[in-house]
Each structure stands twice: as C-alpha cells, then as structure tokens.
Amino acid sequence: MAEHVLPFDKAHTKWNKALPPAIEIDAGDTVSCETRSAGGRITPGCDAAVLSSFNFDRPLPLAGPIFVRDARPGDVLEVEIQDVRPSRWGWSGIIPGFGLLAEDFPAPYIYHWDLSNGRDTALREDIVIPLDPFCGNMGVCPDVPHEVPIVPPGNFGGNMDIRHLTKGATLLLPVQVEGALFSAGDCHAAQGDGEVGGTGIESPTQFTLRFQVRKGIDLPGPQFLVPGPLTSKYDHAGYFATTGVGPDLMPCAKQAIRAMIAYITRTYRLPPEAAYVLCSIVVDLKISEIVDAPNWIVSAYLPLSVFRGSRDRAQ
C-alpha cells in the first residue's frame, strides 16, 4: 500500500503502449500527481487569440503511464478517486471548430476563472459556480501497435469528461495491455453533462488515485460508482430546462442548447459567448425519452442556484 508521486515532466500527448512507464506500482497503492499545464500556451490572463491555434495534436498532456503490476488484459483496473484539487486559476473558452455549436461560434473566446477560494468561482458577480472537480481524462492504454490521439475517448476510458467522477467515486476500466499503463489529466474544476462548449473549467490540478486490480469480470467499457447524490451542490434552487425534439439525438442536443443560450442571454443579459461557456460549465444534457418513435427528446437543465440575488426568473 505504498504512496507514490507521479512526476508530470513525463506527461505525454498520445496513447502509446510503447511508452516507458513513468512509475510502477502494486495493486493497493496510491498515486498523487500535480498537473502543471491546462493547455499548452494558455496561461492566466492570456488573450483568446491563443485558442485560434489550439493544437489538437498536442492537447492537454496526460500524466503517466502508470504500470500496475499484476494487471493483465481482461482484468479490471479499479481507480478510486481519493482527492482532486484545482489550482487557483482556470480557463474556459471557445476553440474555433470545436464544440457542439462550432458552426454558431466561429471566433475564439476565453474566460479566466479565479479559483482561489477553493469553493466556488464567478462568471459575473451574480453568477457563482460551485467547484466540483474531476479528471476529464482517465484511461488505460489501448492495445494497438501505433500512437492513438488522446482527445477521443474509447472503451479503454480516456477523455470521457464524465463530470461525476469526483472525489469518492470509483472508476472501473477494462485493462487492454500488460500493466494497464494508466494515465490521467485534463482536469476540470466544474463541467456540465455534455461539456457542450468543448471546455470545462480547465485548471492545473492536484489529484490522488488509488488502484486495485480485479480478476474475472468481463467489462465491455468504462463503468463507475458514485457514492452519494450527483448534483447536491447545484440542486437547491431547481432547474430551468429547454428541449430538442426530433429523430436524431445530435440535432436534438444542438436545438436544446441553442434554446438555452437564447434563454440565458435574454434572462440574465449575458453575451452569447459567455452563455455558451456557462452551458458548458453547468448545464446537464439528459435524454428524456429515446423510445417514442420517430422522435426523441434531449433536455438541457440549467441549475438556477448559480444565479445569486435573482429568484426564479424563468421567462
């Protein structure tokens, strides 16, 4: 049950089973890591222009790989999220060509967050977002004979951006290669289900994970356990929701988010770019129904608790 520190100077930007492990551990061990970058040339106070040349071939680097002794293909790697602590600064933005509504928002946009109180952060004086940090990217190395980009997730995990993998949650991943070769990064201080704008609150982050190896379970893809309520930091003031209705879930999601951006800009007087970023950080996409053929419904839920001093302003 050793405690390790994973150095970040060996961070990598591709999945690659030929990479030498940064550290080797035993099942039961704990690993801590502090990521130092939140996206290449993006630094506190920098201009949105840097996002015009965001390099998806060199995106947010991952710490690792961690070689877990006794983890073999077919086993399950259990990752207990023991702690996740963002730094004092984060950013969110619009990266041209990226995000659910890339066609609506061609220009780069950036917002820098003050995370220094460790509890919440403000988009505007009266729009306050509780921090709910997690690692957007946690995965085991795919078993392929070449490099694999780290932006798309897969059945090996990776860039899943699942907002509920916060402190206390346990992630299960199907091991693909000897030693698992686990890596993690792309930490977010907050993010809604969907990450519709393409970024969460991206922040250099300190995290601690504990690893176990389970034998004899056939896992088709990532699964996880969250020990308590999912959105208790957001729930108390209720939600305003928009919908998208139609025969394809992707346009439904776009329709719901467009309606939400219209609602936010009209009700809270935010510019559309800031409203889109707010959607990415706090709005949750749910599939309300997926059976009433031929039309499905995706709903976008906005937690009203983030608006301070503004009671129910629905419409």
Place this chain on the structure above:
Amino acid sequence: MAEHVLPFDKAHTKWNKALPPAIEIDAGDTVSCETRSAGGRITPGCDAAVLSSFNFDRPLPLAGPIFVRDARPGDVLEVEIQDVRPSRWGWSGIIPGFGLLAEDFPAPYIYHWDLSNGRDTALREDIVIPLDPFCGNMGVCPDVPHEVPIVPPGNFGGNMDIRHLTKGATLLLPVQVEGALFSAGDCHAAQGDGEVGGTGIESPTQFTLRFQVRKGIDLPGPQFLVPGPLTSKYDHAGYFATTGVGPDLMPCAKQAIRAMIAYITRTYRLPPEAAYVLCSIVVDLKISEIVDAPNWIVSAYLPLSVFRGSRDRAQ
C-alpha cells in the same frame, strides 16, 4: 380562476384540431382529470400476451382537448402541475417491436405494480421504487389539416415522457392553434430519463393542472421549470453507472443499457426482462460528453437506493 373537471369519456387518440373541445376555460383556471385507462385491454393481473397486439394506432388516450380562451398561435401556454396521483395499480412491460432494445427483447413481458401505499412500489421484496408521478403526454394541438398520431412528441409537446414534470413543475408550450387545444394523459407513477424499455409505471391517474397564457415570448419548443432538486427520492445511496462510447449517440445509449442490464442480472439476480423494465423505471440516461470528436459518451445511472438490504454491491 374557476376549477373545472375534465371528463375522460371524451378522451381521444389522435391530435386533431378539428376535434370539438371537451371544455373551455379562461387563463388562470384549474382543471382536474382522472384518467381511467392505462392502455386499452391492459388490466390488473392481465397476461403479457395482450402486449403482443398493442395497438399503436389506438394507444393511451388523452384527456381533452381543453380550449383556453385568449390563447392564440404564437402565445405561450403555461401549465403548472399542481397535483398528480396514480391509482392503486400500474403496469410496465415489453411491447414487441417497441423500446430502445426491441431487437434484444422480441417477446412480450408484463409486470403489475401494487401502488396502493401511494409512496413506493416493489419489483421484488428487496427492490423498492419511490413513486414520482407525472403526465407523460402534455401538449397543445399541432396546426396541421389532418390527424396526427399521439406517440411521437414534437415542438408542440405531446408524448415527451419528461420524468421531471412532476408536482410543482411548470411546463411552457408554444400555442399552435386558436384556444391551444391542450390535452394530457399517459401518466407514469415513475420512470427514468430515457424510458428505455418503452413504458414507465403506467397507471390510471388523477391530475390537476393550472393554465396561464403568456404573450410576447418566442418559444421554439417545450421548456419547463422544476422548482427543486431533481432526484432527491433516489439520490441518497449513490449510483452505479455504465457507459456507451462511440460516434453515434443512439448506439451509445443501447450499449450503456445493455451493459446495465448485464450488471443488474449479475448483481441482483433479476431475469433480463425484469432488469430491462427496472432500467426503464429508474435508470437515467445522460450525455456525459458530446464534443470529444469523433466519440461521444452516453451514461446510464442506476440509483442504488432502490436495493434494500443490499449495500454497495457494485461488481
């Protein structure tokens, strides 16, 4: 501010703007209704065989239409859900050819629920589901010159099956025709986001709605306000979640539910048909990420609070 009773004997099974109104009301009025049917020949204790001949041309009838004086095309009809009370019995099932996993479950299946305590109901002695009732179908009449089936929802609302439209919520619908011609029905005593099996807990239900007309808002489709936490009846014991990863959200959702059915059958020793019904009643589909091209993630969340006397049995 009159209180009306909407008779159910004029219930209809198509949207049709030529139908004479069942009642006429003013903005501000309240309407109560008791639905008497939960699906044609489906009665307490009936055999699953009736679902083999489920008639989608004559599905669950709707109470209405309600003509709201002063509601005109372009206005918004506001529907406050004041009360929803299921009867003492409900059913859920597998209707051949219907549901997210229709190809996996070709045979009819039915489960009859005892709702008599008004608080919760059991799938098995140790699997207890809190009631969280709502009207699956609430809509204004589409403005088309012919009959429209009531199973698919649209921007007029209708069969949206949005589980959070429970007591206290307010639904906003864009009025399509003079008088709105609102109808409601298909009440569910409980249902997860997605309604993956194709049924909720279908039950004859008494509901009370209050109507207002709002002018000067451009509403692209249904929107709604939920005043408090979304899943407080389910949250306390946490969730187990499965995922589907890939370039199309529909197969992602199927993959996540297939993994969840495998998990439930293995962990809680339910037959696959009952596990599928349980998914339809309590599992929530969320879009975890929709931006990490080319792969999106749909996650299925199972609330562990429904399993009594069985602490965390994850894996």
